[in-house]
Amino acid sequence: MIRMLLHVLGQQYARSVRRTVTLMTVTAVAEGLSYALLVPVLQALFGSTPAAAWPWLIAFGTAIAGYAVLRYCSDLSGFRVGTTLLRGMYHRLGDHLARLPLGWYGAGRTGEVSVLASRGLLQAMSVIAHLLAPFISASVTPLTIVVVMLAFNVQMGLAAVVAVPIVAAIQVWTGRSMAAADAERHERDHQAAGRVIEYLQAQPVLRAGGRTVERFGLLDDALSGLQRAGRRTVLSALPGTVGLTLTVQAMFTGVLVLGAYLALGGAIGAAEVLAILVLAARCADPLLSLAEIGGKLRGARSELARLDTLLRTEPLPEPRQPLQPAHHGLGFESVTFQPDDRTVIDNLTLSVPAGRRLAIVGPSGSGKTTLLQLLARFHDVSAGAVRIGGVDVRAITTEALMAQIAIVFQDVYLFDGTIEDNVRLGRPDADVAEVRAAATAARLDEVIERLPGGWAANVGEGGALLSGGERQRVSIARALLKNAPIVLLDEVTSALDPVNEAAVHEGIERLMAGRTVVMVAHRLRTVQRADHIVFLDDGRVVEAGTHDELLHRGGRYADFWNMSLTPAVSQ
Incomplete structure (x- = not known):
């Protein structure tokens, strides 16, 4: 004993x-x-x-x-x-x-x-x-x-x-x-x-x-x-x-x-x-x-x-001789990911130059969110390599890797505390002016003005006292305050009403400005301005190009685009 x-x-x-x-x-x-x-x-x-x-x-x-x-x-x-x-x-x-x-x-x-x-x-x-x-x-x-x-x-x-x-x-x-x-x-x-x-x-x-x-x-x-x-x-x-x-x-x-x-x-x-x-x-x-x-x-x-x-239980290993990324470009080199002997990503190769925007689209279960998680090293690949600035993410310390990346998820979790506490998670040592500026850029100031208590308003456990759009604005303000050179966006507007969607889009545009971005979206209108779009299915890239190129080809992306327009036409 x-x-x-x-x-x-x-x-x-x-x-x-x-x-x-x-x-x-x-x-x-x-x-x-x-x-x-x-x-x-x-x-x-x-x-x-x-x-x-x-x-x-x-x-x-x-x-x-x-x-x-x-x-x-x-x-x-x-x-x-x-x-x-x-x-x-x-x-x-x-x-x-x-x-x-x-x-x-x-x-x-x-x-x-x-x-x-x-x-x-x-x-x-x-x-x-x-x-x-x-x-x-x-x-x-x-x-x-x-x-x-x-x-x-x-x-x-x-x-x-x-x-x-x-x-x-x-x-x-x-x-x-x-x-x-x-x-x-x-x-x-x-x-x-x-x-x-x-x-x-x-x-x-x-x-x-x-x-x-x-x-x-x-x-x-x-x-x-x-x-x-x-x-x-x-x-x-x-x-x-x-x-x-x-x-x-x-x-x-x-x-x-x-x-x-x-x-x-x-x-x-x-x-x-x-x-x-x-x-x-x-x-x-x-x-x-x-x-x-x-x-x-x-x-x-x-x-x-x-x-x-x-x-x-073994955590992800830290590198003995850590390296620093030379730039903010991203790359997947023959990446395969097979958790529990189930292939989620299958020999995938693609790259995102520094400062460019990549959009990933495809049916549910195709591995879109998994790519973001592999970039953030929530998992290690089964084969191949995920690189940031030419360096394998496994050769970068967790602290240095997280300093490079800001992530905005579809499901936002807020800790039971004030709005300011949750925004400061992006950078706890930020001064008041920086926090206020990030909130304004994310249009969170509109939410704060109408809440009793303002910045001191409690958000409840998991952010239960705020709406989905309000929680998303807090998440964007948090990412803006972090000011990381790489931004990962995962379905951030898929469940928002039009008013909140417009506000969140405005905050997202400010967040993406000048940064390397990888975004996952079901609503295809959100990816039109991406520099490059890949269509993922069963863990493989089946189409790649710009929005206009993919529409012109009339393939899977075009089918998805036309399906997304059908509800609007019927209305």
């Missing part, structure tokens, strides 16, 4: 964890040794001179006080180290998630990561603060008491020793028998979390379709499955708990019977038997708590294993 904890945390925390574990072990030994003083105390009290117990009582009180100090120090150390580890683990997990390839964030990852980053991480990191001290005390203190019993009476001590391997075997057997139940419960927990998130996110669609009852049934099934898995987990733990209880009680009964037999035979005094029985009772209490502590430790160990698996 400690080895896994240190492996997940990293070696920078090893020293403090080992120091805390050592202090907790010393505390547990001190607790067991302090109980040893009960034997001479009881021998004196039940002997012919009870007053002789005073020195032993003072020694016992001193030992208890020393143990209390050690316990305070070990618990405090556990809480401090646990808090430090939790904070460090959150930072490490966040940094790692930020470096994972975008393709890793597939279906189901949201629920899995949210559970792991909240309850899972807290449960795993609670080992040091809340579980390690009780576990060490429940394991080391009884062993210390058994050694003390051996020192006072070998026969009764050996009777207690017999229980040690049995207790250890029960703990190991219980852990193994519960492994499957714990795995099932985690899987059910993951499914239930995903269903809850899905149910909440799908409320507009479900209510519009009048299908809330059926959908609630799916959620109810997931929660019922989680309940059944929890019941099976409890039932799996029951034999181990009962076995541990019976073993401890049998040990205590055996020591009691042996002590009575020895006392009746005159081999040992009644006071000594009573003292050893008190020690045996003190040995039994922490052993009985092992079942509960063991269950919590198994849960924490499972979360640690899942954290370890996540942290072992």
Whole structure:
């Protein structure tokens, strides 16, 4: 358990964890040794001179006080180290998630990561603060008491020793028998979390379709499955708990019977038997708590294993000898991209000179957005190379690459904060005048003027308090403020009303001025002024040229163009 904890945390925390574990072990030994003083105390009290117990009582009180100090120090150390580890683990997990390839964030990852980053991480990191001290005390203190019993009476001590391997075997057997139940419960927990998130996110669609009852049934099934898995987990733990209880009680009964037999035979005094029985009772209490502590430790160990698996997921590698792009031109050289053995981009080659505009059009699923993601290195290509300024993007550091690129997505996510906070994400060190200028260029100032609170208006989680067009203007202002030489646009006007579309187009034109641009669009009117247009289908370029050239050829692009005009003609 400690080895896994240190492996997940990293070696920078090893020293403090080992120091805390050592202090907790010393505390547990001190607790067991302090109980040893009960034997001479009881021998004196039940002997012919009870007053002789005073020195032993003072020694016992001193030992208890020393143990209390050690316990305070070990618990405090556990809480401090646990808090430090939790904070460090959150930072490490966040940094790692930020470096994972975008393709890793597939279906189901949201629920899995949210559970792991909240309850899972807290449960795993609670080992040091809340579980390690009780576990060490429940394991080391009884062993210390058994050694003390051996020192006072070998026969009764050996009777207690017999229980040690049995207790250890029960703990190991219980852990193994519960492994499957714990795995099932985690899987059910993951499914239930995903269903809850899905149910909440799908409320507009479900209510519009009048299908809330059926959908609630799916959620109810997931929660019922989680309940059944929890019941099976409890039932799996029951034999181990009962076995541990019976073993401890049998040990205590055996020591009691042996002590009575020895006392009746005159081999040992009644006071000594009573003292050893008190020690045996003190040995039994922490052993009985092992079942509960063991269950919590198994849960924490499972979360640690899942954290370890996540942290072992390889991020996109950083170059050992990074290069800087010589210019802002873009190029795809025989690029093939095959995630999960599915070909999305197939041996594609094209280039975009610096300062020119490339438009990518084609049917849904043809790989248009994937090209933008490969340029931004959200994924690494399976074959070929994506180049910026003549340099493979894999040879550019993530920080330098992101400094070259501004991206405006179709679906804009805004963080829960003010409009200014979200615009400043483009360049946090920008001054107020630069932020205001970017907002004006994106026509965001019109939105700010009519919002109560102006720049201080809160946008809500995900930008829920703004309309789609307003969120898009914030995104464009953010990109303008970043002032990157390369701009990637992904369907930025596909779902906007005419008023917002006109405003967004104006902001986009200002954003594209003088920059290298790659744009993806379904509305073909938005690509007419592109310097070059490629028509993509099944990950291949099937047509390329200017707008007029492609219309003149009468191919796939012309068909798409004519289809886009049909609604306008029919109206």
